[in-house]
Amino acid sequence: MTENTDGTERIDRISAPAIVFPGQAQDPTSAHRAAYDLLARRAPAEALALIEPALEIDPGNYGLRSLRAWAYLMRAQLQRAEEELRGLVEENPSDDWSRHALARSLERQSRFEDALPHARLSAAMTGDPEHESTVLRIERRLAERRGSVEDLV
Numbered sequence: 001m002t003e004n005t006d007g008t009e010r011i012d013r014i015s016a017p018a019i020v021f022p023g024q025a026q027d028p029t030s031a032h033r034a035a036y037d038l039l040a041r042r043a044p045a046e047a048l049a050l051i052e053p054a055l056e057i058d059p060g061n062y063g064l065r066s067l068r069a070w071a072y073l074m075r076a077q078l079q080r081a082e083e084e085l086r087g088l089v090e091e092n093p094s095d096d097w098s099r100h101a102l103a104r105s106l107e108r109q110s111r112f113e114d115a116l117p118h119a120r121l122s123a124a125m126t127g128d129p130e131h132e133s134t135v136l137r138i139e140r141r142l143a144e145r146r147g148s149v150e151d152l153v
Contacts, residue, residue, distance in 0.1 A: 028058045035067045044071035062088065069101060081105045089118070096125040103134060112142045 031054035038047035048071045055064050065084055072081035085102035088095060100122040106115035116138050123131040 028054045028061050028064060032061075032063050032067065035064070035071075039067060039070055039074065042074065044074040047071045048075075062091065066098065069098070073101060073105060076108075078105050078109050082109070094125070096122050096128075096131075099125070100128075100131050100134065103138070107134070107138055107141075110141075112138050112145065116142065 031050045035047040035050045035054075038044070038050070047067065051064050051068045051071065055061060055068065058064065065088060069081050069084040069088065072078070072084060082102065082105045085098050085105060088098040089102055092098070099118045103115045103119035103122060106112075106118070116135070119131065119135045119138050122128075123135045
């Protein structure tokens with residue numbers, strides 16, 4: 001335990017690194033599990049090292065492609081993420097995660113007009129407060145850009 005600046009105690013959490021066994025990249029199911037674990041641990045480069053070879057074996061694997069998009073987003077490779085996510089949304093228009101992630105990718109590129117329809121649809125599909133706040137944030141950014149912030153108040 002360590003101390004916060006206000007004198008209260010803080011518990012530091014240490015997480016063990018993910019274990020990647022040889023051959024996991026050759027099995028798309030194993031690669032998916034290990035890559036997901038790596039992404040959850042904020043290790044996108046390591047996850048991509050598993051995802052890419054597995055996608056060479058199974059290029060249409062939707063789950064691996066979703067993980068690749070997530071890794072690209074984490075690495076701020078926004079154009080690559082956008083490309084991957086557009087393909088996922090085209091293939092499965094009802095995938096709310098891909099829609100939300102596409103909206104976030106476009107938003108982070110300051111392409112608010114392009115992001116808004118995906119954000120609205122994602123929010124409508126899920127009712128998730130995070131998705132709804134994304135819509136509000138994008139709408140506000142658009143209003144700021146247009147100089148019509150007063151309309152939002």
